[in-house]
Amino acid sequence: MIEIHVKRWHALFALAFLAMAVQPRALAQTDAEVRAHPGFVDGAVFATAVNDGAACTEIAIxxxxxxxxxxxxxxxxxxxxxxxxEIVAIHAVIIEDLAPTQSSTLRAKAEQVLAKLAGAGWERVARVREKQELVEILLRYEGDDRVVGLTIVSTAQSEFSFVNIAGRIDVAKLAAIGEAVHLPGLDVVDQQKEGRED
Structure with a gap:
């Protein structure tokens, strides 16, 4: 079971703002450098897909x-x-209080993005459907087993979550990262990675 609940992200935001407070030059890395990374996926398309009534939080670290x-x-x-x-960037978009039409719009956008990622060489390592929630996890590899990108998309009836982690990712430590920044479900990626190597 994978749970991506919006309220658990708040600790990540608080930690990010704390880090920015002690890092006055933290934004020195350019957007172009981040976007050029093979593991980066821009989630802005989700943030701009719905406007009215939905609560949207976007963070780019x-x-x-x-x-x-x-x-x-x-x-x-x-x-x-x-x-x-080893991480270059974390980008997250969390949207709550979705109307049914907004949820459908985001699902369609998610399908487009996931299809594009599959065409670009990303590998789906997990797809979990539970009641009205669908969670998809994709990894971007360089070589046989070097992970350089992780993307998670979670769609539910009234909530939507997107997270992208770009950088050299030690899959064995994803669970530790998830616990540290309150990002649940990353331990499942480790299990799926082990299955890939069998």
Whole structure:
């Protein structure tokens, strides 16, 4: 079972803003550098897909900010801290209070994005449907087993979540990252990766 619940992301936002407060030059990495990374996926298409009534939160954390977060985690979560040092960017879009038509619009957008990723060499490692929620997890590989991108899309009746992690990703440490930044479900990626190697 995978759960991507919006309220659990709030700790991630708080941690990001704390890191920005102690990193005045954190935005030095350019958008072009981030977008050029093979594991980056732009979720802005989801943020702009619905306007009326829905509550939308979008966050884009680049490498320097992640370094600040990593330093904060060194004592309490060393595995997550080390793994975050290899991450270029985390981009998340969380939308709540969706009307049925808005939910349908986002599902259609998600299908387009996922099809484009599949065509670009991303590999689906999990697809979980439970009641009215659908979660899809994709990885981008370089070589046989070097993971450089992770994308999760979760669609439910009134909620939508998108997360992209770009960078050199140690899949064995994804669960630790998930615990550190309150991003549930990443341990499933590790299990799917192990299945790929069998």
């Amino acid at each position: 680049k490498g320097p900010v992640l370094r600040g977060i990593s330093r904060k985690l060194l004592e309490t979560a060393p595995d997550a801290a080390k793994a975050l040092n």
